[in-house]
Amino acid sequence: MRQKNMHSLRVYLYIIALGVGIFLLSLLLFSKPTPVYEEKEVPVLGTIVRVKVAGDKVSSNVLLNTAEQELYRIHNKFSPNVESSVVHKLNTDGRVEVDEEALFLFQAAYNYAVITGGAFDPTVRPLLKLWGFDDINSQKKVPTQEEINKALENVDYRFIKVDEKNREISLLKDGVEVDLGGIAKGYAIDLVIQKIKGIDPEATGFVDAGGDIGIIGPKFGELPWVIGIRDPFSQDALKSIDTIYLTSGAVVTSGDYERFFTEDGKKYHHIIDPEDGYPARNASSVTVIAEKAMIADVFSTALFVLGYDNPALDYFTDFGIQAFVISPAGESVQTKGFDYFREKM
Ligand code: AMP
Numbered sequence: 001m002r003q004k005n006m007h008s009l010r011v012y013l014y015i016i017a018l019g020v021g022i023f024l025l026s027l028l029l030f031s032k033p034t035p036v037y038e039e040k041e042v043p044v045l046g047t048i049v050r051v052k053v054a055g056d057k058v059s060s061n062v063l064l065n066t067a068e069q070e071l072y073r074i075h076n077k078f079s080p081n082v083e084s085s086v087v088h089k090l091n092t093d094g095r096v097e098v099d100e101e102a103l104f105l106f107q108a109a110y111n112y113a114v115i116t117g118g119a120f121d122p123t124v125r126p127l128l129k130l131w132g133f134d135d136i137n138s139q140k141k142v143p144t145q146e147e148i149n150k151a152l153e154n155v156d157y158r159f160i161k162v163d164e165k166n167r168e169i170s171l172l173k174d175g176v177e178v179d180l181g182g183i184a185k186g187y188a189i190d191l192v193i194q195k196i197k198g199i200d201p202e203a204t205g206f207v208d209a210g211g212d213i214g215i216i217g218p219k220f221g222e223l224p225w226v227i228g229i230r231d232p233f234s235q236d237a238l239k240s241i242d243t244i245y246l247t248s249g250a251v252v253t254s255g256d257y258e259r260f261f262t263e264d265g266k267k268y269h270h271i272i273d274p275e276d277g278y279p280a281r282n283a284s285s286v287t288v289i290a291e292k293a294m295i296a297d298v299f300s301t302a303l304f305v306l307g308y309d310n311p312a313l314d315y316f317t318d319f320g321i322q323a324f325v326i327s328p329a330g331e332s333v334q335t336k337g338f339d340y341f342r343e344k345m
């Protein structure tokens with residue numbers, strides 16, 4: 001009787017052990033390994049673009065190489081300081097024939113100039129040159145009022161003609177020059193994400209172009225990425241005043257701390273008000289969240305120019321954005337839906 005009991009106990013234990021074994025084996029077979037993130041930094045578009053990605057079907061390094069190639073391609077095609085770029089050709093010849101992609105970007109830049117009443121203006125380059133913000137190597141200085149007045153005569157997006165039918169962009173006045181610096185970074189982020197997802201739809205990670213961030217996919221496939229909004233009044237680039245949680249889409253900040261010089265104790269930065277030719281004075285930083293980085297990029301620059309006391313801030317949510325604006329005195333305003341992104345989802 002006792003032996004029989006021992007036997008059934010042993011059988012019972014075997015069954016449990018077998019069950020546990022099958023359970024562990026199926027865990028091993030069917031659960032996905034934790035994604036391994038790889039990173040790469042690429043110095044393009046006047047900043048350092050950091051791509052952090054974990055592939056699902058494709059190795060992370062293959063995805064990083066694809067991202068790097070795409071970034072250099074866009075830089076070489078649209079930087080006004082690269083001689084072979086379409087923008088350089090437009091600025092020197094006054095006209096350029098373009099492919100589908102360039103037509104799209106010029107058209108987008110023009111349309112956003114219209115929408116923002118010229119606060120975003122891609123013809124701002126003559127002013128950028130005066131202040132020395134057209135290139136990292138340019139000498140930075142405060143221009144004379146006369147120089148500013150002269151440059152202002154050539155700053156107006158209506159001097160750009162976009163001929164969709166003949167795929168030609170032209171400048172309607174001598175002296176007009178284009179710079180897509182306020183839109184190209186966002187466009188590049190979107191394209192890198194699109195390329196990566198085209199190869200590996202379940203890849204996750206983000207693209208960070210100097211604080212302009214586009215999400216490839218949630219952290220480990222499920223968690224939001226935690227993004228700090230930099231304190232515009234601190235020298236410490238890592239000090240943040242706010243936190244955003246994103247699983248998709250993009251967040252872009254335009255700040256007066258990004259590129260600037262100081263002369264006679266006054267700070268002059270790289271976002272120029274096309275109205276008076278001076279660095280915009282009515283904001284310290286503008287953070288914009290949108291589905292696409294290109295849109296967030298354009299509106300962060302435009303809303304920076306329009307400033308803290310812009311009564312039409314909420315109107316711009318019609319274009320799919322949420323914004324958070326900090327004034328030079330440290331006050332802040334925001335669109336109605338911005339708080340949503342401050343909460344962990
Ligand atoms: P961001 O740092 O994204 O605000 O972009 C600023 C960049 O856009 C500058 O470095 C210039 O190349 C360009 N930019 C400056 N002011 C303007 C403006 N009012 N409209 C369009 N682009 C601008």
Ligand code: MG
Nearest residue numbers: 297298300301
């Ligand atoms: Mg911008």
